[in-house]
Amino acid sequence: MSFDGRKENETFIAMNKIKNSINNSEKEEGKISSPVDRRFFLRSAGLAVSAGALAIACKDDDVVPMDPVAGTVDLGSGDVGVLNYAYALEQLEAAFYTQVIATPYSGMTDAEKTILTDIRDHEIIHRDFFKAALTKAAPTAIIPALQVNFSTIDFTKRDAVLGAAKLFEDTGVAAYNGAGNMIKDTGYLLLAGKIVSVEARHASVIRDLLNPKSADFAGDNVVDANGFDQAIDPATILAAVKPYLLTTVTGANVGK
Amino acid sequence: MNIFKIIDELQKVDGDVVGRLEHASRRHFMNRMGSKIATIAAPMAFATVVNKAYAQSAGAIDVLNFALTLEYLEDEFYKAGNAAANLIPATDKAIFAQIGKHETAHVAYLVKALGTKAIAKPTFDFTYGGAFADVFTNYKTFVAVSSALEDTGVRAYKGQAGALIADPTILKVALQVHSVEARHAAIARRLFAVVNASPTTKAWITGKEPLIAAVAPIYAGEDNMTQGGVDITGLASKTNAAISEAFDEPLTKEAVLAIATPFIKKM
Numbered sequence: 442m443s444f445d446g447r448k449e450n451e452t453f454i455a456m457n458k459i460k461n462s463i464n465n466s467e468k469e470e471g472k473i474s475s476p477v478d479r480r481f482f483l484r485s486a487g488l489a490v491s492a493g494a495l496a497i498a499c500k501d502d503d504v505v506p507m508d509p510v511a512g513t514v515d516l517g518s519g520d521v522g523v524l525n526y527a528y529a530l531e532q533l534e535a536a537f538y539t540q541v542i543a544t545p546y547s548g549m550t551d552a553e554k555t556i557l558t559d560i561r562d563h564e565i566i567h568r569d570f571f572k573a574a575l576t577k578a579a580p581t582a583i584i585p586a587l588q589v590n591f592s593t594i595d596f597t598k599r600d601a602v603l604g605a606a607k608l609f610e611d612t613g614v615a616a617y618n619g620a621g622n623m624i625k626d627t628g629y630l631l632l633a634g635k636i637v638s639v640e641a642r643h644a645s646v647i648r649d650l651l652n653p654k655s656a657d658f659a660g661d662n663v664v665d666a667n668g669f670d671q672a673i674d675p676a677t678i679l680a681a682v683k684p685y686l687l688t689t690v691t692g693a694n695v696g697k
Numbered sequence: 698m699n700i701f702k703i704i705d706e707l708q709k710v711d712g713d714v715v716g717r718l719e720h721a722s723r724r725h726f727m728n729r730m731g732s733k734i735a736t737i738a739a740p741m742a743f744a745t746v747v748n749k750a751y752a753q754s755a756g757a758i759d760v761l762n763f764a765l766t767l768e769y770l771e772d773e774f775y776k777a778g779n780a781a782a783n784l785i786p787a788t789d790k791a792i793f794a795q796i797g798k799h800e801t802a803h804v805a806y807l808v809k810a811l812g813t814k815a816i817a818k819p820t821f822d823f824t825y826g827g828a829f830a831d832v833f834t835n836y837k838t839f840v841a842v843s844s845a846l847e848d849t850g851v852r853a854y855k856g857q858a859g860a861l862i863a864d865p866t867i868l869k870v871a872l873q874v875h876s877v878e879a880r881h882a883a884i885a886r887r888l889f890a891v892v893n894a895s896p897t898t899k900a901w902i903t904g905k906e907p908l909i910a911a912v913a914p915i916y917a918g919e920d921n922m923t924q925g926g927v928d929i930t931g932l933a934s935k936t937n938a939a940i941s942e943a944f945d946e947p948l949t950k951e952a953v954l955a956i957a958t959p960f961i962k963k964m
């Protein structure tokens with residue numbers, strides 16, 4: 442790729458701004474939106490980066506809102522806490538499936554690609570929906586974009602990718618089921634209800650892809666003797682997804 | 698000495714026995730349910746919670762009996778289907794055995810939880826008044842009806858979540874059953890696509906596309922594009938199809954009963 446001199450210059454200026462910001466902000470306390478090294482983020486997201494290829498249009502303003510943050514983010518309390526919690530998990534899933542489709546595993550069939558693309562789109566829709574809803578309902582409490590970490594997932598291998606997908610979907614179902622009865626507003630409860638069943642459909646299909654024609658779509662390791670799916674509290678869920686987030690997410694007051 | 702049996706017996710003469718126990722020592726009482734006995738004891742302890750809740754929430758009883766009606770329907774459907782000779786191919790038996798196992802468990806749980814308030818099991822006509830005459834002799838029909846029943850169950854539970862907001866224990870149970878029905882629906886639809894040669898049918902519901910014309914009422918409203926009072930057409934630059942798939946829609950109890958009634962021969 443070649444750039445005209447001006448573009449390269451702008452990129453150079455932008456990167457220096459970010460570098461300086463990182464150096465300055467590391468000492469700052471309580472500041473959530475510290476700028477993030479774009480190259481680090483892109484590498485985490487698995488995208489190849491070469492020197493000078495960062496043709497990102499940077500304005501002179503500070504952090505572009507979609508820059509994911511490192512550091513710690515708290516989900517907040519009450520219903521807003523639950524919405525932020527859902528938003529966080531959907532961010533994780535959307536980022537994961539975006540990577541899956543961007544770098545498909547070896548031997549991905551057309552049918553699998555269709556399914557995984559659908560799932561990606563659903564998670565992106567969920568994520569953007571929560572972002573819009575929170576921006577409107579709680580503009581000062583909405584969490585920022587979270588920085589993900591998929592370095593432990595080998596995106597070239599089918600079993601690794603589908604295994605991770607199964608984990609994310611089952612976890613999503615358990616999270617919604619575990620937080621549902623903390624919601625006070627019937628409108629929010631209904632929204633959560635509309636989404637959790639779609640996550641359960643995802644989980645069922647992923648599990649069938651991993652072990653076709655078996656009972657695994659709703660296996661005994663996830664549906665108990667009463668025929669109940671899991672319902673897990675936020676603290677346990679956040680601990681389970683922690684390996685996949687560089688941002689530390691806390692949620693002690695979700696639903697409270 | 699089985700403390701739960703004793704509480705049950707006491708319950709017969711003193712409806713407030715649990716309240717008295719809980720007032721006396723709520724946390725201590727609940728902590729008696731160690732993890733090993735919790736699964737077995739849970740339905741009975743839960744039953745007392747429900748029984749105690751009678752005075753506060755007759756609405757919850759109605760919701761649970763509504764759920765039980767549908768679970769009876771599904772349970773009997775799969776019992777018949779799984780027993781029918783030459784219906785389900787060997788390759789698919791594990792799937793329907795698992796679904797049936799869950800529906801049986803759901804019935805058992807609800808019956809125990811409702812106790813004397815549980816409605817009796819209806820008798821069913823799975824031919825739907827003749828529309829599905831070959832439901833237990835033609836695998837295509839069986840898979841279509843299975844998918845339709847599961848999708849209906851998901852919408853039915855979803856439609857009742859709001860009614861349970863004041864009963865967090867029961868709401869949680871309802872959510873845990875609701876997502877299992879969604880797993881069932883997904884796998885049944887996945888089979889439908891192959892068995893009924895319908896490659897565009899997905900595990901999720903696209904728009905209000907019915908699996909077969911006869912079950913169109915089950916999918917009414919699934920093309921909804923308004924969420925949280927906002928028209929989300931164009932959200933994330935995704936298609937209407939994708940957006941409609943991303944959200945499953947509720948059905949009211951009345952709508953569900955209208956769909957289910959032709960399956961019920963006698964209440």
